[in-house]
Every structure is written in C-alpha cells, then in structure tokens.
Amino acid sequence: MAPxxxxxxxxxxxxQCGFSAPKWLGRCPDCGNxxxxxxxxxxxxxxxxxxxxxxxxxxxxxxxxxxxxxxxKFDRVKSGISEFDxxxxxxxxxGSLVLLGGDPGIGKSTLLxxxxxxxxxxxxxxxxxxxxxxxxxxxxxxxxxxxxxxDNLLLLNETCLEDIELSLGESKFVVIDSVQAIYTExxxxxxxxxxxxRECAARLMRIxxxxxxxxxxxxxxxxxxxxxxxxxxxxxxxxxxxxxxQQEDNFKLLRxxxxxxxxxxxxxVFEMTDSGVKSVSDYADIFLSETRGIAAGSSVTPSESGxxxxxxxxxxxxxxxxxxxxxxxxxxxxYNRLVMLIAVLEKxxxxxxxxxxxxxxxxxxxxxxxPSVDLAICAALASAANDVPIDKYTALFGEVGLTGEIxxxxxxxxxxxxxxxxxxxxxxxxxxNAKVCKKYEDKIELVPVQYVGQMIKALQLRPTNPQx
Ligand SMILES: Nc1ncnc2c1ncn2[C@@H]1O[C@H](COP(=O)(O)OP(=O)(O)OP(=O)(O)O)[C@@H](O)[C@H]1O
Ligand SMILES: [Mg+2]
Numbered sequence: 001m002a003p004x005x006x007x008x009x010x011x012x013x014x015x016q017c018g019f020s021a022p023k024w025l026g027r028c029p030d031c032g033n034x035x036x037x038x039x040x041x042x043x044x045x046x047x048x049x050x051x052x053x054x055x056x057x058x059x060x061x062x063x064x065x066x067x068x069x070x071x072x073k074f075d076r077v078k079s080g081i082s083e084f085d086x087x088x089x090x091x092x093x094x095g096s097l098v099l100l101g102g103d104p105g106i107g108k109s110t111l112l113x114x115x116x117x118x119x120x121x122x123x124x125x126x127x128x129x130x131x132x133x134x135x136x137x138x139x140x141x142x143x144x145x146x147x148x149x150x151d152n153l154l155l156l157n158e159t160c161l162e163d164i165e166l167s168l169g170e171s172k173f174v175v176i177d178s179v180q181a182i183y184t185e186x187x188x189x190x191x192x193x194x195x196x197x198r199e200c201a202a203r204l205m206r207i208x209x210x211x212x213x214x215x216x217x218x219x220x221x222x223x224x225x226x227x228x229x230x231x232x233x234x235x236x237x238x239x240x241x242x243x244x245x246q247q248e249d250n251f252k253l254l255r256x257x258x259x260x261x262x263x264x265x266x267x268x269v270f271e272m273t274d275s276g277v278k279s280v281s282d283y284a285d286i287f288l289s290e291t292r293g294i295a296a297g298s299s300v301t302p303s304e305s306g307x308x309x310x311x312x313x314x315x316x317x318x319x320x321x322x323x324x325x326x327x328x329x330x331x332x333x334x335y336n337r338l339v340m341l342i343a344v345l346e347k348x349x350x351x352x353x354x355x356x357x358x359x360x361x362x363x364x365x366x367x368x369x370x371p372s373v374d375l376a377i378c379a380a381l382a383s384a385a386n387d388v389p390i391d392k393y394t395a396l397f398g399e400v401g402l403t404g405e406i407x408x409x410x411x412x413x414x415x416x417x418x419x420x421x422x423x424x425x426x427x428x429x430x431x432x433n434a435k436v437c438k439k440y441e442d443k444i445e446l447v448p449v450q451y452v453g454q455m456i457k458a459l460q461l462r463p464t465n466p467q468x
C-alpha cells in the first residue's frame with residue numbers, strides 16, 4: 001500500500017535558531033529570544049519511491065562495501081584570487097556548496113563577481129551570476145568598474161528558485177546573491193524567512209550534488225554577527241566562509257569556519273581597492289604597528305592559522321582603576337586566557353594588576369585562539385605594567401601554565417622561520433622547542449626559556465621575583 005499524502009500543516013519556527021514548535025510561543029525555548037516564532041505552512045513532500053517489506057517502507061538504495069565505492073579525485077579549479085583559493089583549501093572543488101557570509105557592504109558581491117568573471121574566462125562552461133538583490137545593469141556597472149568583461153559570464157535577475165533552476169543550462173559555476181533574497185514556490189512564507197532559507201539551501205545542495213554544479217551562495221549576517229537565518233544552513237554547506245573587517249578599513253579578512261575539503265582555520269587577507277578585491281601577501285602593514293618598539297605594552301607573536309603563519313602584534317594598555325572592580329577588556333584574545341595570565345603574572349612574577357584596568361587588542365582585527373600566544377600576552381602585559389618597551393626586533397611564542405612554566409607548542413620551526421622572513425633578529429621560544437628550532441640558529445638568535453620570569457628577564461622588563 002502506498003503511503004498517504006498528508007494535508008499541509010502549520011508550524012512555528014524561530015527566526016533566530018530554527019527551532020520549530022506546533023504552536024505559537026512568546027519566547028523560543030531553544031535560544032531564549034522573544035517574539036521570534038513565525039508561522040510557516042509545511043507542505044508534505046512527495047513520498048519517495050519505496051517498496052513494502054513486511055509492513056516497513058525501505059528505499060531501494062543498497063549499502064556497498066568500501067572497496068566498491070567509486071570516487072572522483074577532487075578537481076580543484078583556481079578562482080583567480082590566490083587568497084580565496086588558499087581559504088578554500090587550494091582551489092574550488094567542483095560540485096561543492098560554498099556559503100559566503102559577511103556584514104552589509106563588506107564586499108561579498110564584489111569578491112564573487114571577480115571570481116565568477118575569472119571562472120567564465122578560464123572555464124569552457126558558462127558561469128551564471130544570479131543577482132536576486134541587484135538588477136543586471138547594477139551588476140554590469142560593477143563589472144565595468146572592476147574591468148571585467150566576458151561573454152561566458154551570464155547574468156540573471158531572478159528570485160524564484162524554480163526559475164533559477166530552469167535557467168542553469170550548461171553552467172557549472174553559479175553565484176547566488178543572496179540566499180535571503182530567493183524563495184521557493186513550495187513554501188508560502190516570505191523570502192528570507194527561516195523555512196525559505198533552509199529549503200532553498202537544501203534544494204541547491206541537491207542540484208549541486210546531482211549535476212556537479214558549484215554554488216557560491218551569499219548570506220547576510222545578523223546584528224550579532226551570525227549568519228541570518230538558521231544555523232542549519234551551515235550544516236548543509238560544504239564550506240562556510242566569513243568576510244570580516246571594519247567598514248572604514250581597507251583590509252578585510254576571509255575566514256573559513258567550516259570546510260569539508262580543507263582546513264577550517266584558514267584566513268585570507270584582502271585589500272579593498274577601486275578596482276576590486278586584491279589578495280595581500282605582505283601582512284606586515286596590517287598586523288604590525290609603527291609604534292612597535294617605542295611604546296610600552298606591545299609584543300609580536302607568530303600565530304599559526306590553517307596552513308599559514310603570520311606575525312601579529314598584541315597591544316595592551318594598563319591604567320589605574322579609580323574604584324571598585326578593575327576592568328579587563330579584550331579584543332581578539334580570549335577573555336578567560338587573559339584573566340588567567342594576569343593571575344600568573346601577579347602570583348609568579350609579583351607584577352600587581354589588582355588595582356589596574358587592563359585593555360588588550362590583537363592588531364588588524366585578527367582573533368588569536370591558540371595557546372601559543374600566551375607568552376606574547378604576558379610580555380605585553382609586563383611591558384605595559386613596568387612601562388618598558390619591548391625591542392622592535394624580538395618576537396616570542398609559547399604556552400604558559402598556571403605554575404608559570406612555558407610549555408612547548410606545535411609548528412615551532414615554522415614560527416621561527418616566519419620571524420626570520422619578516423626581519424626579526426631574536427625570538428624567545430619554549431625551552432622544549434629549542435631542539436626543533438636549532439636549524440635556524442645561524443639566521444636568528446634563539447632564546448629558550450622555561451619560566452615566565454626568564455622571559456621577563458630576557459626582555460629586561462624588570463621582574464620583582466627573578467628566581468621564577
Ligand atoms: N564606485 C566605487 N568605487 C570604489 N569602491 C566602491 C565603489 N562602489 C562600491 N565600492 C566598494 O564596494 C563595497 C561594496 O561592495 P559589495 O556591493 O560587493 O558589498 P556586499 O557585501 O555585496 O554588500 P551588500 O550586503 O549590500 O550586498 C563598498 O563598501 C565600497 O567600499
Ligand atoms: Mg551584495
């Protein structure tokens with residue numbers, strides 16, 4: 001007996017987190033937000049082709065032994081923008097779904113227009129740019145400004161997903177600008193609602209996998225910085241990228257937060273110019289300041305993210321706390337880590353912070369998440385507290401334990417190599433990493449340290465308790 005087709009029903013879906021409930025609720029029980037439950041009509045999908053086996057319905061697909069499963073090697077296509085390729089893990093994988101999120105006006109459309117134009121120029125199949133937000137003439141104007149011109153680049157101004165599907169034609173690379181602006185006829189809710197975004201993304205995924213089409217999907221972010229619409233969107237995607245940066249700043253960071261075909265730690269650095277988005281390969285201008293070595297409270301650490309190492313400056317400012325609880329403000333550095341390192345410096349090196357406000361910032365808007373930045377944070381704090389600047393040509397890295405010992409970190413040799421490349425003359429390293437870094441001894445002065453106190457001594461930051 002074939003399964004019965006159910007009548008459409010309604011459900012209430014939270015616009016923030018995607019939680020669904022059969023009745024309306026004032027507050028979403030999942031994310032706790034008020035007034036976010038929106039009504040949505042659910043049309044049951046067509047029953048799948050199934051066969052009846054003893055009262056149970058089972059699909060006809062069969063499980064295969066591992067050795068019999070065929071696969072194609074990932075064929076990576078170059079996008080024409082080297083930093084974009086790096087963040088994707090070495091190029092665009094055919095048939096993948098790439099979601100690009102970012103604040104309004106950050107340059108999402110610009111970046112993907114450039115990528116689409118390059119693909120159109122280099123690939124035999126046409127590239128389709130579906131602009132659901134801007135008219136074709138607006139996209140054309142942007143292309144003129146960016147100096148892009150290829151007849152293999154097709155522009156489509158369409159918001160209905162079913163019509164977009166019909167227009168795909170021979171295209172193997174498709175840009176959807178944006179997922180919040182398109183809708184599917186199977187749902188009656190407005191474009192941009194949770195249900196629409198989820199359904200459109202799922203449908204695009206099915207097309208991508210069945211026809212081996214690569215989709216670049218633009219997604220807007222909410223005020224809180226999360227991708228607008230439900231988090232479920234990220235599960236469907238193969239790669240999720242965030243384009244970040246200050247509006248007034250020319251430098252933008254492209255960060256991979258999920259990547260099925262590469263590292264999710266990658267960061268790409270771009271510059272926004274009149275002629276479009278350009279890859280930046282020399283990071284020194286962005287992550288290092290000119291006052292380095294002159295003002296107290298700044299230190300430099302080689303930070304590893306993804307497959308690359310970058311020297312990043314950490315700046316701290318310490319001011320007298322007038323009354324009450326002293327403040328700890330952190331940007332780009334984990335708050336708990338900062339508080340822990342302040343406690344280590346107070347207890348192990350006798351540097352008082354109890355009556356001081358501490359402000360800390362990683363330059364260039366980068367987020368430093370790995371523990372190897374501990375030593376540089378301690379150095380910046382000690383430098384600011386004692387008002388002694390750190391030498392301009394000294395970098396440092398190492399994890400700091402609660403006892404004040406310095407623990408070894410991964411990729412120590414790669415970090416030292418980066419310091420050599422960017423012109424540093426001395427690097428303070430964990431004693432246990434000294435062996436792997438020995439090969440660079442003749443190129444840079446290596447200072448192995450075991451305790452935080454030793455680092456303070458090496459940098460002449462006047463320790464109060466030099467035994468540690
Ligand atoms: N004529 C121009 N000359 C120089 N730069 C421009 C010009 N027009 C736009 N830009 C730059 O391009 C940026 C907007 O790029 P784009 O439209 O790609 O952003 P977006 O992220 O797609 O925005 P939205 O969220 O509105 O779709 C602006 O911030 C601006 O810096
Ligand atoms: Mg746009």
